[in-house]
Amino acid sequence: MTEAYTFAALLKDAVNRAVRAMTPCDVVTLRIVSAAPLRVRLDGVGILPQGTVYVCTYLRDRLTDGATAVAIRAFGGQKYYIFDIGGDGA
Secondary structure, three states, rough: OOHHHHHHHHHHHHHHHHHHHHHEEEEEEEEEEEOOOOOOOOOOEEEEEOOEEEEHHHHHHHHHOEEEEEEEEOOOOOOOEEEEOOOOOO
């Protein structure tokens, strides 16, 4: 029984790793609630915790309150990397 369980656990782990490898990230849109200090909102989730959102260096001075941002969300949704911004969403 131990060998069967070990094989099943190894198989499950291999399948989970394969699925994660196929979809390592998503592209999402965020709303800048506050540029300084940085606070962003993701629809359906709410305000993202500090320390989970990263901004490209060249965008840091261009963020404005109410702007739409485009970000890469890492697998699991624990890190967001803003790489582009749009307008005010109007």
